[in-house]
Amino acid sequence: MTDTYIRERSGAGRKDLRYPAAPEPLTVPVYDNHAHLEILDGDEPLSLTEQLDRAEAVGILGVVQASGDIESSRWAVDAAASDPRVLAAVAIHPNDAPVYAEAGQLDEAIDVIDELAAHPRTRAIGETGLDFFRTGPEGHTAQFEAFEAHIALAKKHDIAMQIHDRDAHDEVLETLTRVGAPDKTVFHCFSGGDAMARVCADAGYYLSFAGNVTFKNAQNLRDALQVVPLDRILVETDAPFLTPVPLRGRPNAPYLIPHTLRFMASELDMPVDELASHIAENTLLVYGPFA
Template structure:
């Protein structure tokens, strides 16, 4: 997630929803979406409407991502009701420094992490874009380390938010010892950082940003990422892919990013769908 609820781009939410793209030849997942804050101008306000719009274009599985106690609890509830959805739970890096009782919130996340429909711990990590001082940095890092411990305790993948913090994310993971599965959500690094993450066995998830005209370095990172370590996501309602950049995003727009990735990887679209689908099941599955 690129921002929190207090920083939503309401202008984007009010723009018309893009039309549905051509369906994918094989089913694939959206590995990172915020169904609770996708605008009603997108695939519809209800999770059920968003799931159906996605399914119509070949996106048959969604990972609903938590950013605080409330959204984490909400995601599990939705996943219990909808077999196409699984959830992750976490405190977003920007939220940790603002909490009056970080330990209490972490305890709630830890308890929810044991739920069967919770399939990942995240999005957690470090965000230096809006960090204002050492106290915030310390709170973010403490929260990140706690999430790593939770992921290792419950044996579930760690979903990382990394904004302007590449080296420090790796430092903390090295200090704590990374969980068996680590996903770099909305990968934003260059080819060198991608190569380091690939070497460590991490999974890189690419969002609509890979379609942006100026994202040359990001496409280079995607090009060198093995298919077995590649995921695709929307981060909806943010990061809408070209040609609809600036409009509200939703899971049904995944085919646009998939086609861009297939071109970058120089592989048939159907083969890319199969590879990413298999990685999604390995990381988060099985879906019922």
């Protein structure tokens, strides 16, 4: 593929920018259901092929490439078309929706996402949702407008939807109830607690856990993990962000999924292979086959 869109993440303030050594491979392979591989990171950034090769070597068979604006959405579709180990998710991120709206371009941007969603390698709308942490009240109207438009697109194209929810739990759940959620709705990088997890599970939503489930201050995520039915659990990196303990602060990548998965299995007091089998099955049910 042509690298027509690459973002770089600043490493300022981080002590070790080397990519970590590969973990022990998984016996039962899984998939990373949310990553941002268009973002270059670390002292020696990895190409798309290098990311996927490293992942495959430790039992990560595929990656759902998530998006947040027009450029990254096009990059995701290009990546998915160029390598069978990638599926695309396309969307305008809730923090970008007000930017497009202020420029009078939100409707146009949604139209572009609609076009990209029709590609056979696009299997999700995402990430979309609400973020009241980074965007103040002045941007909430645009976020709600974009969120509801993305919900409609997921239904129109009969594909999954990946939700970004930050400091907006009640509003996200209310919107999904009021508008009607797509059949396959995923809370990417789930950030609620056990009470919210029960609500989501009862509604049939999928909860995706990232490396922050291993963080010392994330007991709410571990509590949530305990109550989610095994047929509703997914795993992700959100790479290059949220690198799991004990590698926190270093660049994250799909090949580091085994650290998070093994931690989750330990918390659930179940064999790693059993959890991996459930997660792999869930991923394919949500997104369909990779190849």
